[in-house]
Amino acid sequence: MDPTNMDIDEQQQGYKWEVAYAEGLNLRDVLTEDEGGSIEKAVKRLVAEAKRQRRLVDRPSKVRLGIMRYIYIVIDCSLAMLDRALYPNRLAVTINILNKFLDKFFEQNPISQIGIILAKDKRAERLLPLTSNPSLIKESLSEINGTHCVGEFSLYNSLDRAFKGLQDLPSHTSREILLIMASLSTIDAELKRKGIRCSVIGLSAELYVCRKLCATTSGRYDVILDESHFEIILNDQINPPVVKKGMATNVVKMGFPKRSKIELPSFCVCHQADPIAPRDPESTDRAYFCPQCDARYCSVPIECRICGLTLLTAPQLARAHQNLTPLLAFAEVNLPQGDCYACRKKLEEKAYSCKKCNSLFCLDCDLILHESLQICPACH
Incomplete structure (x- = not known):
């Protein structure tokens, strides 16, 4: 083969990493413009599809889950969080969605704890240590405003601060770090050795270093499309993660x-x-x-x-135990006939059918059953 032709082909194709990056983005599928040249409809369609797929996926069952969770939420408070890509700005939207998330999280994870770390000006400071009191967390979040956003974000210092708060906790618990960020710095390999799970929610573009961090620590990496998509991604953190084989097993009194x-x-x-509740x-x-x-x-x-x-x-312990026996996802049914089994509302375009008893439910009841009750009323 002529080496000259090989060089021409490589120039036309670009570097291999460029090809892989473009394939991962699927730009042609994602950014479909309408007749006015806008991609807003395409984004809304993707968010709606994400919600639909989330309802149709079965949660893992008959597996060991880390229902005693200790999570540090690291919030990027650099100047990038004042960007108006989300209205009124990224920080305000983040605080609003976190407040909604806390109610759902502690409903499903009553024996878990959450702490808050703010990352700004190349430093990371602990706003609130680990606590199971959602009211205290919300009060701390309400004090965060635009004046807190200064300087640049340091990923390394953020991870190091969270790591120090998690490393001495019992090994049989699920220790996790959730980063909400709009920029990056570096990553720390010590997290993998200690079994600390890192997940990242990106508010801007996808970053390789964040994807590598999440893959190394068995976490999850997502980049939001809009405010609704942000809420969906954050709610995916509610369910306890599957515990790795070989993790310590202890009886907890x-x-x-x-x-x-x-x-x-x-x-x-x-x-x-109490140093964490002075107010x-x-x-x-x-x-x-x-x-x-x-x-x-x-x-x-x-x-x-x-x-x-x-x-x-006892009810709180029972609520935590429900995560071990989740309700199977209902099958989607098009053009159903009849009424919703739960609320008796007439079914219209779509319904969701229990895979065991074939009872039909509307969208609202399906969400309540899977996100809160975790039982099918027809089967019980």
């Missing part, structure tokens, strides 16, 4: 405290000299007493700071 009403003023462990210094009139050391707490679940016992209620 738990206590079920009895709820009591407090009539006389008294101190509780969760508010007395809420007063105890409530309800109390949960640790069955092992009798320490008082205002809410559960929580880890007793005196004896280390995990305190929670």
Whole structure:
């Protein structure tokens, strides 16, 4: 073969990494312009398809899941977060969607904990340590505004800060880092050795270093299309991850405290000299007493700071256990006839059929059953 022709062919095709990059993007499929030259309809179509596919995929069953999760959410607070690609800006949309996410997360993961780290000006600072109190997390998020966004984002420092907060936690728990970022720096291989799972949600373009980070730590990497797509991707983090083979297995001792009403003023462990709740210094009139050391707490679940016992209620433990036996995805049915089994609303274009009993449900009921109840009312 003529080497001159080979050079011409290579010049026409470009570098191999360019070809792979272009194939991964599928630009022709994604950016389909309408008659006015806009791609807005194409983006909406992709988001709708993502929602549909999410409903049709079965969650893993009969596998070991990490239902005791410790997650640090790292929020990029560099100047890139003030970009108006999302209205009014990336930071405001991120805070709004995170608040919605927290309610759904703790409903399905009541014995898990979340902490917040802010990354800005090439540094990373912990805004809130790990806690299972969603109200406290929301209060901390409400204090973040545009004045916090300064300098550049350092991926390495962010991962290092989260790693230090997770490395000493028990190995039988699921330790995770979720980064919401609009820029990048470098990556740390120590995370893989410690079994810490990293996931990244990109607010701008896809970055190879982030994809490599997620692949190395068995995490997930997504780049958002718009605000609705952002919410879908973040909600995918609600379900507990599958635990790797060889991970430590330990029996976790738990206590079920009895709820009591407090009539006389008294101190509780969760508010007395609490560094993570300085804005809420007063105890409530309800109390949960640790069955092992009798320490008082205002809410559960929580880890007793005196004896280390995990305190929670039976319904919360049952809710966490539901993740081990998820409801199978319903099959999509076109042009159904009849009414929704749950709400009795007349079915129109599409419905969703239980694979066991063949009962039909509307879209709204399908979402409630799979995202909250985790049971088919017709089968039970």
